[in-house]
Amino acid sequence: MTLTEKILAAHSGRERVSPGDFLSVRCDLVLSNDITAPIAIREFERLGIPRVFDPAKIVMVPDHFCPNKDIQSATQAKMMREFARRQGLVYFEVGEMGIEHVILPEKGLALPGQVIVGADSHTCTYGALGAFATGMGSTDIAVAMATGEVWMRVPDTIKFVYHGRPGKWSGGKDLILHTIGDIGVDGALYSAMEFQGEAIDSLSMDGRFTMANMAIEAGGKAGLFRVDSTTRRYLKGRTNVKYRVYEADADAEYSRVIEYDASRIEPQIAFPHLPSNTQPVSKAGHVPIDQAVIGSCTNGRLEDLRLAARVLKGRKVDPHLRCIILPGSQQVYLDGLKEGLIEIFIKAGAAVSTPTCGPCLGGHMGVLAAGERCISTTNRNFIGRMGHVKSEVYLANPAVAAASAVLGRIAGPWEME
Amino acid sequence: MSHKGKAHKYGGNIDTDAIIAARYLNMHDPAELAAHCMEDIDPDFLSRVKPGDVIVAEANFGCGSSREHAPVAIKASGISCVIGKSFARIFFRNAINTGLPLLECAEAVDSIKQGDIVEVDLATGTITNLSSGQTFRSKPYPGFMMEIISSGGLVEYTRKKLPGAK
Numbered sequence: 001m002t003l004t005e006k007i008l009a010a011h012s013g014r015e016r017v018s019p020g021d022f023l024s025v026r027c028d029l030v031l032s033n034d035i036t037a038p039i040a041i042r043e044f045e046r047l048g049i050p051r052v053f054d055p056a057k058i059v060m061v062p063d064h065f066c067p068n069k070d071i072q073s074a075t076q077a078k079m080m081r082e083f084a085r086r087q088g089l090v091y092f093e094v095g096e097m098g099i100e101h102v103i104l105p106e107k108g109l110a111l112p113g114q115v116i117v118g119a120d121s122h123t124c125t126y127g128a129l130g131a132f133a134t135g136m137g138s139t140d141i142a143v144a145m146a147t148g149e150v151w152m153r154v155p156d157t158i159k160f161v162y163h164g165r166p167g168k169w170s171g172g173k174d175l176i177l178h179t180i181g182d183i184g185v186d187g188a189l190y191s192a193m194e195f196q197g198e199a200i201d202s203l204s205m206d207g208r209f210t211m212a213n214m215a216i217e218a219g220g221k222a223g224l225f226r227v228d229s230t231t232r233r234y235l236k237g238r239t240n241v242k243y244r245v246y247e248a249d250a251d252a253e254y255s256r257v258i259e260y261d262a263s264r265i266e267p268q269i270a271f272p273h274l275p276s277n278t279q280p281v282s283k284a285g286h287v288p289i290d291q292a293v294i295g296s297c298t299n300g301r302l303e304d305l306r307l308a309a310r311v312l313k314g315r316k317v318d319p320h321l322r323c324i325i326l327p328g329s330q331q332v333y334l335d336g337l338k339e340g341l342i343e344i345f346i347k348a349g350a351a352v353s354t355p356t357c358g359p360c361l362g363g364h365m366g367v368l369a370a371g372e373r374c375i376s377t378t379n380r381n382f383i384g385r386m387g388h389v390k391s392e393v394y395l396a397n398p399a400v401a402a403a404s405a406v407l408g409r410i411a412g413p414w415e416m417e
Numbered sequence: 418m419s420h421k422g423k424a425h426k427y428g429g430n431i432d433t434d435a436i437i438a439a440r441y442l443n444m445h446d447p448a449e450l451a452a453h454c455m456e457d458i459d460p461d462f463l464s465r466v467k468p469g470d471v472i473v474a475e476a477n478f479g480c481g482s483s484r485e486h487a488p489v490a491i492k493a494s495g496i497s498c499v500i501g502k503s504f505a506r507i508f509f510r511n512a513i514n515t516g517l518p519l520l521e522c523a524e525a526v527d528s529i530k531q532g533d534i535v536e537v538d539l540a541t542g543t544i545t546n547l548s549s550g551q552t553f554r555s556k557p558y559p560g561f562m563m564e565i566i567s568s569g570g571l572v573e574y575t576r577k578k579l580p581g582a583k
Contacts, residue, residue, distance in 0.1 A: 022561050035442045039485055042445070046572050049579065065443060072443035121483040121507055137485035137511035143575050151561070185430055186477040190506050219480065221506055274430060361439035361482070382434045382481060389457040 002157040002254065003224050004192040006246040007132040011115045019156040019255070027057070028131075029109060030144045031118030033100055033357075034062040034073065036137070037080040040119055043142035053148035055088040059109060061100040062093070064357045069364035098329025098355040101125040101213065101297035106331055108238030112227045112245050117141065117150055122297045122379065124215045128208035129235070130227040130245065132192075135216060155221045156255035157192045162199035164263035169413055171307075172207030173299060173377070173397035175199065176214045177268035178260065181278030189219035191255065194248070199262035200225065205234040206303035213298045214379050217275040267412055269375075270395035273383045281400055281412045291374040292323045292405035293386075294398050295353075296360045299377035300328025302335050304398040309341040311402035311413045312348040318408030323350040324359060324366045350405070362387045375404045419538040420497035421547070422469035425462065426531045429475035433508065436479065436487040450486050451493035468495040471537060473529045476501070479508025488512040498537055500544060500555070502526050513562060514571035520544060520555035528553070539566075 001009065005017050012023040032040050037060050044052075052058050060080050065073035084091035092103060101122050104110040112130035116123060119141040126133035136150065144150045162175055180187070193215050200208070208225050215223025225231070227245045235243070266280035294300075294308050305327060317323040325345050327333035333355065336342050345352050359366030360378040368374055368387030373394065376386065381393035394410060403413040435458045437450055444450060455462035472478075472491065478501040479487060488511045491499065498518040512519050518539050525544045529535055533548035542555040558566065568574035 022559060035439075036483065036485070038445045039489075043572050047576060047579065070443060076443060076445070119483055119485075121481065123483075135483040135507050137483055137507060137514060139485060139514040139571050140510060143571055147575065147579065185480055186503065186505070189477065189503065216507075219477065219505060361434070361442075363439060363442075380432075380434070380481060382432045384438055384457040385434050 001249055002192070002252040003130070003194055003226070003246055003248045004132055004157050004222060005154060006248065007113060007115060008152065008154055010246070017154045019154050021154045023152050023154060024149045025115055025152045026149055027117050027144050028114035029116040030058045030141060031100060031104070031116065031120065031123060032060055032138065032141050033064050033120055034066055034077045034080055035064045036119030036141065038076045039138035040141040040145065041079060041083045043139045044145050047142065047146050049146045052087050052089065052145045056090065058145055059090040059104065060084045061103065062097055063099050063355070064361065065363050066097065066356060067094050067354065096330060098332070099297045099300055099357055102300055102328030102332065105129060105209065106329055108235070111235070111239060111241060111243040112231065113243050117144055121216045122213050124220065124222050125209055125213040125297060127212035127215065127222050127224040128205065129231060130225060132222055132224065134222045155190055155192045157194055158188055159254040159257045160193060160195050161257065161259045162195070162197035162262040163259065164198060164261050165202055166199055166262045166265055169267050169399050170265055171397055172203055172210035174265055174268045175262060176211040177270055177275065177278050177395065178265045180214065180218045180276045181268065183218055183258070185217060185274055185276045186219040188215065191220055193218065193220045193223040195223065195225050201228065204303055205230055206301040209301065210298055214275070217379055267397055267400050269400070269410060270381055272381050272392040272394065275379065275381060275395060281396070281410065284410045287373065287394065287410040288408060289375050289404055289410065290321050290372040291366060291368065292321060292401045293359050293366055293374060293376040293378060294401050295326030295328060296357065296378040297328065298379045299398050300326060300332065302332050304377065305332065305336045305341045307398040308402040309344045311399050311416070312350065312406065313344050315348055315406050317349045317405040320408055321405060322366070323405040324353060325350050326353045326358065326365065327355055329355050359386055361385065375401050375410060377401050418540060419536060420469045420471070421534065421536045422467060422471055422497060424471055424473045424529045424531065424533045424535050425466065426529065427472065427474040430477045430480055431474055432481035433479055433484050433487040434481055437484065437490045442484060442486060445486065447489050447493035450490035454490040454494045463494060466495050469497050470495060471535050472496050472499040473526055474499065474501045475526060476503045478504050480505035483507045485511045485515060488515050488517040492517040498539065500525050513565055516570045518566065522553050522555040525553040
């Protein structure tokens with residue numbers, strides 16, 4: 001069995017599972033946020049069950065439109081907060097809050113071998129830790145909150161092997177953008193993606209989170225990594241829970257095996273309006289920009305801020321654009337502060353925000369006007385994603401976004417060396 | 418159960434931001450969401466849609482975010498079902514769970530033109546293009562999913578199975 005099949009079999013009380021099997025799967029963690037929780041709560045209440053199955057396994061994070069951007073968002077956040085308190089759920093208030101997919105691993109809640117479901121499509125991020133994690137809708141989450149189980153069809157697994165090592169300015173973001181560009185936004189539809197190879201072995205935990213996070217952008221149900229010394233080092237000190245590590249069998253069956261030479265994957269740009277619309281930065285041509293956003297569940301971790309700071313140190317962002325940097329959690333913010341990164345950003349003329357999903361989905365903290373272009377380390381560049389329907393989003397890694405902020409156009413950091 | 422209505426055609430990779438933009442996710446009332454359905458890619462959608470109409474779309478309809486607001490907005494706009502070449506995974510679950518029928522049938526999508534009158538028999542998965550006279554059969558649902566659909570959604574299905582539910 002593949003890693004995916006092993007985890008799903010163990011969570012459905014079966015010896016073996018195969019792609020296409022329908023299962024009722026036991027969940028270790030059930031997640032929702034200020035946008036998806038209100039519907040989940042309404043549907044939970046329609047079920048007529050007074051208590052959730054296990055409050056310690058249900059997490060709610062007010063990250064999308066919080067700190068509240070308007071009265072309606074405040075009303076939704078209040079509904080979630082009151083439900084979370086009434087039920088005694090795991091809840092992170094503004095001040096402690098970070099982007100859900102940044103803080104769940106950080107606080108040791110997401111662990112290897114778990115099944116994690118969340119009413120947020122980027123729940124697949126936890127696959128970086130060797131968990132089977134997948135996004136669903138609010139009604140699925142309502143039922144999971146009540147019963148601790150969800151229905152699932154066992155996906156086939158596609159194995160992605162990355163040979164060699166990526167170059168100086170390429171990272172997890174570039175490997176995954178290149179992959180999506182190759183297979184398309186439905187290239188892994190209904191499938192689990194498992195990432196392996198030399199480039200993956202040498203990839204940092206933050207880089208792995210970035211890759212797993214964007215599995216959904218290829219239509220994937222999940223994106224998983226093997227647990228290795230990098231994973232164990234990351235988990236050390238974060239949890240006392242004994243987690244179970246699963247390994248794919250040597251004779252596991254994959255629906256496809258796709259191989260890349262990572263040393264040839266240059267930093268990538270996804271042009272509007274699909275994440276699969278990728279080009280190497282070196283071939284992007286002259287694209288002036290109005291805003292640069294560095295942050296999100298994709299690239300809002302400490303390594304991402306370090307990369308941006310390496311480029312912005314001692315430089316100024318172009319006065320014709322806004323550069324907005326959003327650390328993904330209070331811990332990332334604090335670490336960035338201690339390392340002097342935040343000072344570098346402010347001296348460079350960037351705005352630094354409290355953690356929020358905010359601009360990624362055109363919510364707040366950097367909404368675009370008609371005709372504006374934004375380079376962003378986020379995950380989607382759909383029509384109108386960050387604001388006006390006539391605005392444009394270009395996806396890139398943090399070093400490229402920072403270099404572009406300085407030069408006022410899409411640019412690679414090597415152009416300033 | 419059968420539905421008859423006009424076809425509203427869309428291309429491939431229609432994402433959930435296009436179906437209902439994130440700026441409206443500060444609400445969750447179905448009627449309020451329906452008022453902004455498809456707004457960014459088809460501003461006249463709401464004024465054209467009559468109850469029973471169908472959406473006909475190319476591959477990967479509903480890709481992107483997990484917002485259940487997307488099928489909820491489509492259903493509340495009066496659309497009776499979506500016929501597509503394929504559906505994004507989370508959107509598919511959400512539609513089944515909330516009672517918006519989806520029919521997967523590439524041949525029907527290729528045949529149906531904007532404005533054609535289409536009749537859909539959900540029980541048999543039969544799609545008839547009344548404008549051209551052609552008939553198609555959609556991919557059948559697995560039995561377990563049919564149970565969710567015939568119960569009226571996942572909450573109703575779960576209530577039947579849960580001993581503690583009222």
